[in-house]
Amino acid sequence: MPExxxxxxxxxxxxAAGAGGALAFVLMDTETAPAPARDQQVxxxxxxxxxxxxIPVIPALPPPLDxxxxxxxxxxxxxxxxxxxxxxxxxxxxxxxxxxxxMPFGCRGEMKEDAQKENWAGxxxxxxxxxxxxxxxxxxxxxxxxxxxxxxxMAFDAVEGFWLRRPWTRGEQCGTGELAPSDAVLDxxxxxxxxxxxxxxxxPRTLRRGDRPYSSTVKLEEGEVPSSQGYQLQLEGKLSGxxxxxxxxxxxxxxxxxxxCVIAVEFERVAFxxxxxxxxxxxxx
Numbered sequence: 592m593p594e595x596x597x598x599x600x601x602x603x604x605x606x607a608a609g610a611g612g613a614l615a616f617v618l619m620d621t622e623t624a625p626a627p628a629r630d631q632q633v634x635x636x637x638x639x640x641x642x643x644x645x646i647p648v649i650p651a652l653p654p655p656l657d658x659x660x661x662x663x664x665x666x667x668x669x670x671x672x673x674x675x676x677x678x679x680x681x682x683x684x685x686x687x688x689x690x691x692x693x694m695p696f697g698c699r700g701e702m703k704e705d706a707q708k709e710n711w712a713g714x715x716x717x718x719x720x721x722x723x724x725x726x727x728x729x730x731x732x733x734x735x736x737x738x739x740x741x742x743x744x745m746a747f748d749a750v751e752g753f754w755l756r757r758p759w760t761r762g763e764q765c766g767t768g769e770l771a772p773s774d775a776v777l778d779x780x781x782x783x784x785x786x787x788x789x790x791x792x793x794x795p796r797t798l799r800r801g802d803r804p805y806s807s808t809v810k811l812e813e814g815e816v817p818s819s820q821g822y823q824l825q826l827e828g829k830l831s832g833x834x835x836x837x838x839x840x841x842x843x844x845x846x847x848x849x850x851x852c853v854i855a856v857e858f859e860r861v862a863f864x865x866x867x868x869x870x871x872x873x874x875x876x
Contacts, residue, residue, distance in 0.1 A: 656690040656830070659761040661854060665784050668839040669850040678837045686832035690856065692786065693864065694753060696727065697821035698765035711753070712824055716817045721810050723817055725863045725872065727824045728804040729753060732787050737851055741840035745789055745833055749799055752787025752853070753826065764866050765821045786826065786854045805861055807873040820866045827860040 656664075667679045694712075702713025712727035732738045732750040742750075757766065790799055805824070811817070830838040832855055841852040862871035 653688065655827075656685065656688055658692055658755075658763050661690060661692060661786070662755070662758055662761060662784070665758070665839050665841070665852045665854060668837070669841045669843075669852050672841040672843050672850045673846070678835075678839075682838055683832075683836045685830050685838050686836060687829055689829050690827070692755075692826045693763040693823040694755065694826070695763065695765045695821050695823050695866070697818075699821075701817075702726075714817065714822055716811075721813070721815075722808050723811050724806070724808045725822060726804050726806040727863070729800050730785075730787075732785060732853070737842040737844075738785075738787075738853055741833075741842050741853060742789065743834060743840070746791055747789040748792045749790040750787050751790070751800055752785050752856075753824070754782040755784045755786060756782075758784040763823065783849055783851050784854075785852070786856055788828075788831070788858055789855055805863070805875060807863065809872060818865045822872075823864050823866060825860075825862040825864050825871065826856075826858060827862075828856050828858045831855045831857045 664682050664685055667682060671678050696712035697714045701715050702710055704715075711730065714726070715724045716722070717724075729751045730753060732752055733747070735750075738750060760766065832838045833840055838856075839852055839854050841850040843850040860874055860876045862874035864871050
């Protein structure tokens with residue numbers, strides 16, 4: 592019996608000793624485990640790249656050429672012809688440009704009934720019916736000798752256009768004082784600058800005016816009177832140019848006489864307007 596107790600004590604001591612060693616090993620392993628470095632950088636995931644679509648930049652279109660610009664181009668071409676130098680390259684860059692040209696008419700008042708066939712444009716007003724009639728007629732330039740000469744190799748069977756009265760001024764309204772008769776009648780010989788469309792043999796004949804004037808009758812409101820400043824024929828379109836790429840050709844018969852010039856264009860819209868008012872009275876497109 593004593594021997595059995597001694598054995599139990601020895602076994603309990605061994606178990607206790609083993610448990611203590613295991614606990615010490617665990618504590619030692621925990622204490623000696625290396626701690627993560629404080630300066631260790633955290634790996635970040637790359638952020639998604641958002642692609643913003645690029646909006647194309649559309650260049651602004653140049654403004655339409657006005658009366659002043661058209662007259663300036665014609666003056667440069669006339670100067671080149673008079674001096675015997677090549678036509679200006681600056682003019683060639685005008686081909687394809689749009690234009691808006693206003694031509695005054697009816698500055699001296701109503702057009703007389705017996706002068707309608709002689710005047711290129713005019714107006715009449717009926718007090719009783721309050722009907723205002725406006726009319727303008729294109730000039731047939733196909734048979735004008737110098738026009739055929741400056742056309743060169745361009746093939747055409749019709750040329751219709753208008754003379755720019757008083758080409759020495761940039762003003763688009765009636766001048767001061769009474770206009771000369773040449774500003775009203777369909778004069779060809781005395782005019783120096785024309786704007787016209789050259790119709791090729793293949794072009795539709797429906798585009799041509801021929802003998803048909805631009806004419807319209809509108810009714811004025813009670814108390815409304817015709818414009819005291821006359822009216823304007825507004826021409827809109829693009830410069831088309833000749834086969835050499837120039838929009839203006841000129842001809843000079845004598846060094847002592849100013850050259851005569853024609854601007855080649857395509858008419859896209861014709862309208863009647865009152866001075867100072869952008870809203871057309873009537874238009875053709």
